[in-house]
Amino acid sequence: MSSDRLSEQGEKIKFIYKGIEMSGIVVSHDSRQFNIKLSSGYNISVPNDSIEITESERIQVSHQHSSPSHDQDAEVEIIATGGTIASRVDYITGAVTPVFDPGILGENIPNINSFRYDVKIMDPILSENMTPEIWQNIGNMVKESQMVGRSTIILHGTDTMAYTASALAFMFRSLHRPVILVGSQRSSDRPSTDAFLNLEAALEFSRINIGEVGICMHSSISDTSVSLLRGVRTRKMHSSRRDAFRSPSVPPMASYVNGSSSVNPDTTPCSTDSLDFKPSLEKKVSLVYFHPMMEPEDFSALSEGKKIVVIAGTGMGHVSSKLFEPLKELSKEGTRFMMTTQCLGGRVDLDVYSTGRRLTELGVIPLGDMFPETALVKAMHVAANYPEEKFRETMISNMRGEILSREVEF
Amino acid sequence: MVDADEEPPKEINRNALKKAIATSIYLNCITMKNVQFMRKIVVDGSNTSGFQRTAIIGIGGKIDTREGPVRISAICLEEDSCRKIEQDANIVEYSLDRLGIPLMEISTEPDIISPQHAREVAENIGSPLIAAGWLRKGADSIRQDVNFSMGYGRVEIKGVQKLSDIEQCLKYEMERQQGLGKISAFMRKTGIPEITLIESGDIFFETASNVLKRSMKAGNSIYISRLKGCAGILKNKDLRLGKELSDIVKAFGGGGLMHSDELPAFGIDDEISNIREKLGCADNDAFLIVTLKPESKNLIENELNSRIAKVYNMDLSETRYLNADGSTSFLRPLPGGARMYPETDVPILDIVTMMEEAERIKPAPLEEVISETSSRYGISQQDSETIIRKGLLNDFLSVNELIGNGSLSARLILHIIPESSKASGREIQVGDVLHLLQVSAMDGLDRDGLEYAMKLHFIDNFSPEKAWDGVKKSFISARDLSSLIERAANNPEITEKNLIPRLRAMTEKKFNPAVAMEMFRKLRNPY
Structure with missing residues (x-):
């Protein structure tokens, strides 16, 4: 029974x-x-x-949706968007408690009590479910905290963290305080969790003089070092390792090793200028990953109706000559095509091979060594906020460190 | 990557799962319909990821013994942890070679009534699994965590590898707890003493104690404390509070502990009166000398006082480990259910479909294993039973794998090794013998040659290679013996009566006359 x-x-x-x-x-x-x-x-x-x-x-369960701590005089705004870092499952009751429950934080993050912070909790969003609207919401919250002189720490799922970081980077022409996205590759119930050290480092980084958007994650698989990487130059390079995030060819903006942080002087300091917050984003965009099996109709299907298409081409920026025809047709209808490379390092150059030269003739804009993901987000920003005639010029100029003038090492 | 918890685990080992299900069936358990892996948090370093994966396969079984049925609480399938190789004050060295190997944990309800009974239960559970060939070879492929309780809380003893150790460690634990019971009663009369570690100052500046000198060289400082009213309970027959405290110092990274009941000794003599004076000790007070790093002073002081409180309250529950000398030492507090998290990286697995397959490979009961082993390896029923009951089946199979001779393997395990151990005055491990056998260049190894090789290696300390060279020099090889006997058989002058002296005339090397005679007879009378 x-x-x-x-x-x-x-x-x-x-x-x-x-x-x-x-x-x-x-x-x-x-x-x-x-x-x-x-x-x-x-x-x-x-x-x-x-x-x-x-x-x-x-049994009495203390559902610790403990009122997120609000502090009028906080120096840091913590925005929890979701992801592995933002939640902790109580496996006895099944209840989800925020990882920044003061009790848990105090136990696991040694420096937390020397910071005054304010917490904003969004409905938890998995990284892959992020949308431009949410980027804009986060952007608005960042603006508010910037206006009152607070740094921002954003707890975020790791998969699309670099997109959100790029979106925020382009939305603000200058920043008064650092904006730091922090995630974790391993949930906080595992001894191997990176959540607490990443958060500890993010708190330290929130006081440094860098007016940029950074991604704060482990730089090795040991629980000893964390890097703050430039958002627009960062990629998730591994699906599971704690040190998954890298910014090839660009040294970290700051490092936190064994409890002390150091800052790379080659970064933009905090600014007192107007933030010049531009949250608008063009959403008719596409990122097309070229491959040898791609037929003209595939290409058309992915590009039709889009204002901007970022192509991730092979090598220095190539696609099959089969695609020239649809590219030409769609360009006539007003779609702008831009070229990035699928390679994990290096830049596109449309002058070296005949295919590249042909693509240039067809109006494809080469985007140097900008990452395809960054290029997509930048195009969304530029198309929505700059006049049509400035589009090309703005896209190929370096706005937030997304284009390197020279590659140091790979 | 998986071992560092840098990527999710791979799919569960189906073969191991099947065997665990079969064991569940064999032990009359209710096999679960689903298998759900948990992460058991283990932070002593024996798991590189900081946790061990484990799942319940079956519950509520029983096994029959001479003392009646013993209930099986659960069978779990786990990933084995690392083997501890060496332990220093602050460093534990582990070997990774065992990490992640499928491990079955079989736990019983408290139905075991005596140390002998514990051993029988372990035999009955383990031997059929060994016989089924499911266990890897090696000394630690079967281990027992022995749980013991006589009313003072549950003590779990880890590291019990040999069946013969079960009785011994239970006996030790029983005596230990009885002794502590007396100490508790004593303290209830005299009051609970408090340990306050103070620096020893100049007392040991010119000590003759090498133990202390070494400890200071290693960076330790010497602290002392009075133990009010405790003279005679630190080390006095079955009263051994000193060892309790000494174990704590070691477990928490201190150098070591000495106490007044064992002094003068270790080169400490003249200092005793100074210590007593400095601590203001009365005649019935005891004192401790503790070497430790100053930064761990507060921790160790707290732990020592907790230990005294534990003895005072007689709540002795904890995890202990078995030492080589048969005593047990503190390892860590008992784990609780709170350290278990569901392994979210592994889906819950429906195992109903595997039941039929598992049923087919179910291990045979012990009696069948005994007769099966006897007939398969050509050894007597009695030898087979002794091997199995003594938990030597794995050793026997390892040896037999190398020499391919059942009766000689049995003889080696049951007689030659124990006798050689006696003769050499040290306990010879099967692992050492395997090492000797591995380099054997003998074809047709016989009992005499083997015994001689054992003598040369274990008693005369020849290297394995040298030992076999010695055997070759003294013993005729099986091939040479058979060609010699062939010659003899073709010689009409040689009869059974004069065979042995004639053979002795033909070779200077030793041979087994019984074997030679048998070969000769076979050649002469093939039918």
Whole structure:
């Protein structure tokens, strides 16, 4: 016999499963089975019709949606957008608690008490579900904290962190205080978590004199060093390692090693100029990754109706000559094509090979060594905020460090 | 990458899972319909990721023993942890060679009534698994975590590898707890002493104690403390509070601990009166000398006082480990359920479909294993039973794999090794013998040659290579012996009666007369 009433998540139960008496806490329960955390700590899943609940008791769960700390005189604004870093699952009750619950922070981040911070919590968003509208929301929050002289730390999922960082970088012509995106590759319940050290470093970086948007993540797989990387030059280079984020050819803007931070002088200092916040973004854009199987109709399908198409071409910026025709047609209809490279290093050059020269004739704009992702976001910003005739010039000029005048090393 | 927790784990090892399910069936457990892996947080360094993956496969089983059925609480499939190689004050060295190997944890309910019974249960559970060939060869492929309770809290003893150690360590633990019970009663009368570590100042400036000199050279400072009213309970017959405290100092990275019940010794003599004076010790007070790094003074002082409180309250629950001398030492507090997290990287796996397959490979019961081993390897039923009951099956199989001779393997395991151990005055490990056998260049190795090689290696300290050279020099090889006997058999002058003296005349090397005779008879009377 199954229980008369449904036991709820977080309820402490005694039950009989196939003649064996056990006790535990209901972690989850659906129409098919119970997931129960036994008193030994093990979780088991048992079909509904094979357990008999003999006793159940609701336990007091402190749902620690503890009022995020608000501090009028905060020096740092922490904006939690979601992602691995922003949440911590209480596996006993299944409740999700914010990772910046003061108790957890105090226990795990040694420097937290020397900072005055204010916390804003957004509905948790997985990195892959980020949209330009959310970038704009975040942009507005950053603007507000900049206006009152606060640095901003943004807790963000790692997958599309570099896009958000680029969007914020282009939205502000200058920054009064650092804007830091911080994430984690490993959730905070694992001993290998990078969440706490990344956050500790982000707090340190929030006081340095860098008026740029940076990404703050581990620089090695040991829990000892964190880098602040320039948002527009940063890529997630590994799907799982803690030191996944790199900015090839550009040294970190700042480093935090064994508890002390150092700043790279080759960065833009905080500014007192007007922020010149421009949140508008053009959304009719596309990023097309060329490959040898790409047919003209594939290319057209991905580019039609778009104002701007960033192509990730092969090598120095090439696509098959089969695509010249649709490229020409779509250009006539007003679509602008720009070229970046699929290579992880180096720049495009449309003068070296005949294909490149042909693409130039067709009006394709070469974007130097700008990353395809950065180029896409920059194009969204430029198209929405600059006059048509300035588009090309603005795209190929260096606005926020996204284009390198020379490559130092790879 | 997976071992550093830098990428998600790969798919579960189906073969290991199948064996775990089969074990669950074999031990009459209720096998789970789903397998859900957990991450058990382990931060002593034995897991590079800081956790161990583990899942319940079956629950609620039982196994029959001479003392009645013993209930099996659970069978878990886990990833094994690293093996500890060396431990220094602040550094533990681990070997990674065992990390991640599938491990089955089989736990019993508290139905075991005596140390002998514990051993029987371990035999009954383990031997069929060894016989099924599921265990890797090696001394630590079966380990027992022995749980013990006599009313003072649960003590889990780790590192019990040999079945023969179970009885010994339970006996030790029982005596230890009885002794501590007396100490607790004593302290209840005299009051709970407090340890306050103070710097020893100039007391040891010119000490003759090498132990202390070495410890100071290693960067330790010497602290002393009075233990009010504790003279005679630190080390006095079964009263051993000193060892309790000394274990704590070692476990928390200190250099070491000495106490008044064991002094004068270790080159400490003249200092004793100075210590007593400095601490204001009365005659019935004891004192401690503790060497440690100044930065760990507060930690160790706190831990020492907690230990005294633990003894005073007789709540002895903790995890301990078995030392080589059969005693046990403090390892860490007992883990709680709080350190378990669901392994979110591994989906919950439906194993109902694997039941049938697992049923087919289910291990045979112990009695069948005994007769099966006897017939498969051509050894007597009695030898087979002894090997299995003594937990020597894995050793036997390892040896047999190398020499391909069941009766000789049995003889080696049951007689030659114990006898050689006795003769050489040290306990010879099967691992050492395997090493000797690996370099054997003998074809047709026989008992005499093997015994001689054992003597040369373990008693005369010849290297394995040299030992076999010695055997070759003294013993005729099987091939040479058979050609010699062929010649003899073709010689009509040679009969069974004069065979052995004639053979002795033909070679200076030793041979086994019984073997020679048998070969001769076979050649003469092939039918």
